[in-house]
Amino acid sequence: MADQSVFRITKELSDLQKNSDLSLAVACRDIDVRNVKALIIGPHETPYEFGFFEVIHGLGFDVGEMFYCVLMLLRLKFSFKFNKDYPRKSPAVIATTTNGGRCRFNPNIYANGRVCLSILGTWRGERGEEWSAAQGLESILLSIQSLMSTNPYENEPGFEDANEASDKKNQKDYVQKIRHETLRISVIQRLEEYLGMSSDGTLTAPVANRDDYDLDMDVMDDDSSVPFEPFKDICKRRFLWYYDSYLAAIQKGKAEVKDNQVFTRMPFEGTSNTMEGKFNYSELEKRLRNIKMALDAETAAWAVDGLAAKAKEGTVAVNLQRQYEQVVESFKRSDTPHNLELLDGNPFVWVLSYIGKPMTNLDGGLFRIKLCFSPRFPEDQPRIKFETRMFHHRISTDGTPCYFAPPSRREDAKSHIEAVIDALEEEQPPYDPRTLVHPEAFKLYWGSADDRKMYNRRLRRSVQQSME
Template structure:
């Protein structure tokens, strides 16, 4: 039975890691599949939008006959209740977990699994979480309407403050005064040092690189959320306690969006500087002929050769002969809105690649729904090829040239372009005009 449960967990874990769902991530430490961490990225158009919410899963030997134990760990040290069903102490109230009485047929069954649990938790992160509290599902009194709006406002504030800003500040070693101090070492920081990796005193932070890259994706959305919130509440205004909150199971605090915006912009600056620092670290790694440096040099040469063989028009070169900084000149695809464009894209590789994935940025301005205003492209490299540098180039080009992409708010990196692209017919025309204008500008800037 024990072997069957391990096999089942391993398969579910593998399936989820191969999944293209951009809002879920799972990871285990070494081979201990019974204890795993999961990350849920808050859904679009909810107060949880693009927040990073972490959960701890513990599976017993009776799985899947019995559900795992799930604990929310994004709680600001047990001081923040993010949902009527997600307590400040980490308890997650769901009928399928046996932590809440549900209707007949809603209890746990062996047919359910890790993904269904994550999707159930994610469904709690709704546009109106006030209704998740039993007895308040159809609350329509005037006071309830007021409470609903105020509950959304404080969840939005704490999503930004706790799940995004505090998390990134910790990852980047940003102190209370905004200055950068040496970040706490984690297992993500080490390259091929197995003695260190097995040191249990080092925290296990499997989502650090993912959250950094997603922060760059969603930075403009965070700013937009703050701009909207500033119109609704004033700095210094206290959170309203909800009727179902009490004791230590609450969300207390005061609004201060001015401070949050300042901290958010500081994170962006520090993160950009970290990316730039990879170039210097890379040259040092090249001098020492590190494994990563040699590997990237070889991959660069292979990609250049493959471009020649396939008669690909794009040009690839190293910046300052540094294998950690690739510069791609992309020629717009003929017979598309990109036709005739000439765009410069820099690929920054970490000395810890592929553990830290590359960060890409278009230096040539391009108005596109998959490119953030600062030039960060939204793309997804195949999960089984993330160590292949060429796959990142191919994935970016595919995202640029995709003719009929499915609507997916998880790829919302440029709010203005995204809104026009997915708007009405007139909006789409305006989008195409602005895209063509940026393409023409790229030719003039050559």
């Protein structure tokens, strides 16, 4: 039975990793399914919007293993314990919230670790909502994500009977403090830790995590004692996607509450099961901007370390040089109008000259796009930026494109170029709020007919300006 459980979980992990869902990600250290982590990105138009909430799964924990995982949980995370009867029986789920378990992010997710969900048997739901063997990791993750609603206060039992003015005020107050703590804890604190920064912006670790790799790129740090952080790269890249949305959330918060205003305690929050603190959006904005600058500095450091790796003929440098030459040859064979070159001969920095597709709104445009590769590529995926401004719903205001390279081709640099071009030229994209990287352009693109006309005019104007 235990082997069957491991096989089932392994298959579920594989299926999730192949999934292109932009709000869920899973990973494990090698084939150790007893130490599995998952990432849930907060849904759009909720106080959890674009926050990074991590989930930890464990199969067959002993006491020591469970204690280790609890110590590592500094934010809203979950420990999943699968017994030998999985999937016939649901796993046990323990939530450990922020600040040592002193913060409660949802009425159904307690500070003491209890997760109230009918799918887990920890809450009495309607008939048909209970656990079945047909469900699995994805079902659990989606159920937890569903708790992150526009009005999480409604998850509190008895909400449907609450019509008093005080309850309406509580709902608003609860949304306000969840928005603040989502930004502060799940986004800002997480990125500061990844970047080795203190809250005042001081770097406490090397900019590009140079201690994680040797410049010859042949010897990677694979010490199993190092904390397993599989989502460091994806959180950094998504931060760049959603940076403008984070700033917008901060401006919204500033308009609603004053700095140093104390959080309102909800009726369902007890002494040791609450979310306490003070609003300070001004500080959050400073920290957010410091993170952005640190990420830009880290990307610039890749180029410097890349040249050192090239001089030593490191593995990654040789690989990127070869891939660059292959892409250039493929461009020649396909008669593509685009041009690709290395910046200063550095295989870690590619410059693509993109020519707009004829008979589209991009027709006549000439855009310079820089692709920066990490000395840890493909573990760290490339960071791409439009150096020529383009008003496009899939390109952030600072030029960061929102694109999806196939998970199976992470190591193929050409797939990233193709994915960026596909994102630019897609004529009838499906509505997907997870691609909201340029709030103004996104709103116009998916707005009324008049909004779309305005969007097209502004896109065409940016295309014309690209040739000036």
